[in-house]
């Protein structure tokens with residue numbers, strides 16, 4: 316049932332499946348990438364930006380309220396154009412004429428995002444949209460017309476040219492730019508860029524590496540790695556040769572202690588006082604440091620794995636469901652599996668490599684990777700076990716990574732076989748199940764098993 320290792324024909328099949336999958340969509344999507352840069356607005360620009368944040372937040376909350384009322388009255392939500400059509404009157408009304416101070420496309424972006432949030436809710440992809448608070452991260456969006464001017468970003472409207480730290484060239488066409496202010500008081504711009512041409516295909520990346528497609532086995536090009544989310548370690552990988560363990564970054568705990576101290580200090584201050592605000596800002600900065608340490612680690616680890624492999628197999632975990640388990644809560648949120656898989660996903664996609672997500676109910680820890688015997692129970696505290704059928708001694712996590720890898724290879728072969736039996740590229744003629752319906756785009760998903768509805772990756776701020 317399980318294959319020992321990928322051979323040439325498997326990888327060829329996989330490429331075939333991958334390419335015909337792409338052609339299913341008909342249009343070739345443009346490659347997009349976002350870059351987050353720090354902004355250093357002047358005092359005057361801070362004033363203007365804060366005014367824009369305020370207007371955008373007010374319009375979101377007002378619009379959301381209108382949506383709720385409309386829904387109560389008619390059973391329908393409000394469309395983007397429906398929301399936009401309210402704006403001219405609001406800008407004329409005495410009480411809300413300050414809205415006209417805000418760059419109009421910023422407000423229109425709010426309408427778009429609000430109608431999308433509603434749609435996502437109605438179609439079961441997201442929770443009900445929430446009112447925005449002054450105390451959380453503030454943000455506005457410019458749908459177009461932001462330009463780079465030397466070391467600065469030039470925004471349309473009153474904001475103008477803002478000093479920025481552009482650590483990587485903005486070499487694509489600049490599309491949407493989101494300006495945000497974190498609770499710690501720092502400003503950032505997230506710049507979405509579009510590039511001509513599509514991502515490289517697996518075939519392209521093989522040609523680039525100078526290997527003719529038929530000679531895969533001797534290089535890393537054909538490597539398949541299985542990754543298991545650990546509890547003690549962050550991740551355990553198996554690439555067909557060896558098992559590697561990747562520990563959680565240790566300095567994370569140092570920051571966690573620091574956070575606890577700062578939180579205690581903040582809790583003692585009188586509510587609404589200047590000292591309280593100051594202490595809250597310090598706490599927010601430590602949160603940011605934790606988030607940065609974590610992201611840095613996840614970026615480096617995903618880069619390493621993507622560089623060394625052609626196919627990455629991961630479990631599609633229900634992270635939300637797991638956080639509810641108190642024993643695991645800290646471990647899971649610390650390790651941010653969802654973010655990690657997102658990082659892997661876009662890095663692989665960029666290089667024309669493949670991510671395979673296997674079903675989270677796959678008994679990766681309970682299977683013997685040697686004889687495929689499945690044991691009934693394997694409580695979390697049991698770290699090693701011996702197979703009653705063949706007598707192989709397994710370490711829990713290494714064994715799981717082996718099984719995940721094997722399952723990934725099986726799925727790839729299966730979907731390649733399905734593709735070839737249904738005829739190349741014609742599988743979509745019926746129009747069924749062509750589009751990935753929700754969440755992160757992945758190259759391969761199990762088609763036979765319906766996945767759980769709520770499998771969003773953990774959201775990240777900052």
Ligand SMILES: [Zn+2]
Pocket residue numbers: 683684685686687688702703704705706707
């Ligand atoms: Zn066994």
